[in-house]
Amino acid sequence: MSCGVFAGEARLYNVEQIREIEARALAHQSEITLMQKAGLATAGLAAKICVNTQYPILILAGPGNNGGDAYEAGYQLSRQGFKAVCLMCGAFEKYSPDAQAALQRARNAGLEFADLHTLLNTRSQNWSLIIDGLFGIGLKRAPEADIARLINFMNRLASEKAIPVLAIDVPSGLNADTGQPVSHDSVLIQASHTITFISNKPGLHTGSGKDYAGKITVNTLDISDDFFPECRSHLNERxxxxxxxxxxxxxxxxxxxxxxxxxxxxxxxxxxxxxxxxxxxxxxxxxxxxxxxxxxxxxxxxxxxxxxxxxxxxxxxxxxxxxxxxxxxxxxxxxxxxxxxxxxxxxxxxxxxxxxxxxxxxxxxxxxxxxxxxxxxxxxxxxxxxxxxxxxxxxxxxxxxxxxxxxxxxxxxxxxxxxxxxxxxxxxxxxxxxxxxxxxxxxxxxxxxxxxxxxxxxxxxxxxxxxxxxxxxxxxxxxxxxxxxxxxxxxxxxxxxxxxxxxxxxxxxxxxxx
Structure with missing residues (x-):
């Protein structure tokens, strides 16, 4: 399965433009969906980051397509022999068809699923890697209640135990356009690495983005350049x-x-x-x-x-x-x-x-x-x-x-x-x-x-x-x-x-x- 290339990308597109590119690509996608490519790319990077395999990988899967990417990554990691545990934070019936299919593949592969309240009360558990698939570029309001508690818990745990955190597309809670929290009181995942799809996003490189995104990898998901509009924003690179x-x-x-x-x-x-x-x-x-x-x-x-x-x-x-x-x-x-x-x-x-x-x-x-x-x-x-x-x-x-x-x-x-x-x-x-x-x-x-x-x-x-x-x-x-x-x-x-x-x-x- 092809999953594009892991490469730096100087072009910057905002969320609206990314949605348009994605819509064009979805209309022409092959049997391998963009979500499958995103999951494979995430799993590939996770395997490189996860140098200590003594403990399982924890996957946080949110209620949208970002969660679908996370399930797909869990499925791919299980196939590669990694022990992965998934926390499901969305209702099955509300997922898109692609996300439902990814979740089903993860279940069929024997992926273990955790309970949120048990997890929040188990501080002794260690993980080789935490994958943040809670929220992607579409988040409009601050994470609330148990999800906010979960983000704060994971940030503390990762800091205390030096656990790497890989964010899918954008650290949860960060506005991909502005580089600021999605609202003034929003909690944000503190990522050590971010894999972002289709194109680089401005918010990863300015404002609070530089504090929360960590090392950024761009994966285009093999989307043809024909689907990309003229770019007016770039990274200022050497x-x-x-x-x-x-x-x-x-x-x-x-x-x-x-x-x-x-x-x-x-x-x-x-x-x-x-x-x-x-x-x-x-x-x-x-x-x-x-x-x-x-x-x-x-x-x-x-x-x-x-x-x-x-x-x-x-x-x-x-x-x-x-x-x-x-x-x-x-x-x-x-x-x-x-x-x-x-x-x-x-x-x-x-x-x-x-x-x-x-x-x-x-x-x-x-x-x-x-x-x-x-x-x-x-x-x-x-x-x-x-x-x-x-x-x-x-x-x-x-x-x-x-x-x-x-x-x-x-x-x-x-x-x-x-x-x-x-x-x-x-x-x-x-x-x-x-x-x-x-x-x-x-x-x-x-x-x-x-x-x-x-x-x-x-x-x-x-x-x-x-x-x-x-x-x-x-x-x-x-x-x-x-x-x-x-x-x-x-x-x-x-x-x-x-x-x-x-x-x-x-x-x-x-x-x-x-």
């Missing part, structure tokens, strides 16, 4: 970034790689502007100016290559301007921002500059009407201010909020956070695959803004610059943590050499750091 930055020609000079002006650094916040300027240096800009609202230092003793100016003393017309790090919200800051929006050759807007725009409809109109490259780098609170929404509303619809911002301001937007989202005004969207909690510290946003400005100066393409900046910024943190620096206590400055390294690796197409 392979897709190769060859955007070109190796530098020998006949180059500092003017070949653009000027970056970092505009910010009000009194008490000079460090933010200096961090952004240093990041622009490490990310490859030809010349870097740090234009300060506070009294500008004579030079940066760590990086004397950076040139300092007082704010307002340098023309913005021929440079890429990074405005916002340490800018403040004074009248002077407002005037400088207005000037930057009107005159800068290219623009990266961060931090306080975003807050000033959120409070001024005239600045918003000026920004929308710009015809030259522009990038916004808000965190969720800044995004909420820009859209006059709550942070919860932004986080509950991260993809939609990023698209709304991009269209409102005619810019490429990086909505920062777990699974940062990059989107342009045409609706082309990427979810970043790198980064970790080490980036949740002061100054890392300034570093991202500076790196984005340097890349924008070199590429003149806002989307390419945003994608590379976001990826290398997160990957720098990933490598540092992997090598023992952080995540607790990692500083923004420590990212800089790693950012330089990974930008060079992308430009020169090496395999290192993959």
């Amino acid at each position: 392979t897709s970034l190769l060859r955007i930055l070109k190796p530098r020609k020998q006949n180059s000079h500092k003017g070949s790689f653009g000027d970056v002006i970092v505009l910010g650094g009000a009194k008490g916040m000079a460090g933010a502007a200096i961090l952004a300027a240093r990041a622009a240096q490490y990310a490859g800009a030809g010349r870097i100016y740090c234009s300060m609202l506070a009294e500008a230092p004579a030079y940066d003793s760590l990086h004397p290559e950076i040139m300092f100016r007082q704010a307002g003393e340098i023309s913005l017309a021929e440079a890429t301007v990074v405005i916002g790090p340490g800018l403040g919200t004074s009248n002077t800051a407002h005037a400088l921002l207005r000037s930057a929006i009107q005159t800068a050759q290219a623009l990266v807007i961060d931090a306080d500059a975003l807050n000033l725009i959120a409070a001024d409809s005239k600045l918003q109109a000026l920004l929308h009407d710009r015809s030259t490259p522009c990038m916004l780098t808000p965190h969720p609170l800044e995004a909420a201010r820009l859209l006059n929404k709550s942070v919860a509303e932004i986080q509950n619809k991260r993809l939609h909020a990023t698209l709304e911002l991009a269209r409102k301001f005619n810019a490429v937007v990086i909505l920062k956070g777990s699974g940062s989202i990059i989107c342009d005004a045409d609706g082309k969207l990427y979810i970043n695959t790198t980064g970790n909690p080490a980036l949740a510290s002061g100054g890392t946003g300034d570093v991202l803004a500076g790196a984005a400005g340097a890349l924008l100066a070199q590429l003149s393409n806002s989307m390419d610059a945003a994608r590379i900046a976001t990826w290398v910024h997160g990957h720098a943190a990933d490598v540092l943590v992997k090598n023992g620096t952080g995540p607790i206590g990692l500083t923004a400055s420590e990212l800089l050499p790693q950012i330089r390294l990974h930008i060079n690796q992308l430009a020169y197409q090496t395999s290192a750091g993959a």
Whole structure:
């Protein structure tokens, strides 16, 4: 029996699109159903994960087709010689015909069935693996009563006994589109692995999805590409970034790689502007100016290559301007921002500059009407201010909020956070695959803004610059943590050499750091 391939998949489709693809495929499916293929794929991955076969595999089968996939997986595991115990959490008569057939095959194969209340009161039982087939992508409300108790129980048991948990399609309780719980009070299965079918889902890679999905495997169930619509959302992965930055020609000079002006650094916040300027240096800009609202230092003793100016003393017309790090919200800051929006050759807007725009409809109109490259780098609170929404509303619809911002301001937007989202005004969207909690510290946003400005100066393409900046910024943190620096206590400055390294690796197409 064929079951497709276990492979990474950069395309992202939402639940509505997945349903349409599935409907087309079902109309043309062979004698081997999609549910059988899903069950076989789940069993195959379960066998690889289940290294300790001393104990049985526990299968949680819910009331819908996700439960049918679970029964099919149990049937396949039994055929392969694994001892499996199934907890049936749905009524037979309410299952689809395919799910009923899967359940019957599991029973005929001798699969053992457990009792929910007995299971919830047996803490001493150990399992080689727990398979979560409770709820799939169609869940609309939070699991309740005994099922909620079951999810909490399984999470505790898996944590206490180090039991791997394999979620089928999506961890139960997680919204596959948003990456958030299906409701504010929803419990979620904590998976160590997720096998997701037909295509990858956005919610597995942003918001809480990155905390609950674990290692993700995509299986297309052998569905032909002819059944897939045009894809506008993808993962922001290393392979897709190769060859955007070109190796530098020998006949180059500092003017070949653009000027970056970092505009910010009000009194008490000079460090933010200096961090952004240093990041622009490490990310490859030809010349870097740090234009300060506070009294500008004579030079940066760590990086004397950076040139300092007082704010307002340098023309913005021929440079890429990074405005916002340490800018403040004074009248002077407002005037400088207005000037930057009107005159800068290219623009990266961060931090306080975003807050000033959120409070001024005239600045918003000026920004929308710009015809030259522009990038916004808000965190969720800044995004909420820009859209006059709550942070919860932004986080509950991260993809939609990023698209709304991009269209409102005619810019490429990086909505920062777990699974940062990059989107342009045409609706082309990427979810970043790198980064970790080490980036949740002061100054890392300034570093991202500076790196984005340097890349924008070199590429003149806002989307390419945003994608590379976001990826290398997160990957720098990933490598540092992997090598023992952080995540607790990692500083923004420590990212800089790693950012330089990974930008060079992308430009020169090496395999290192993959």
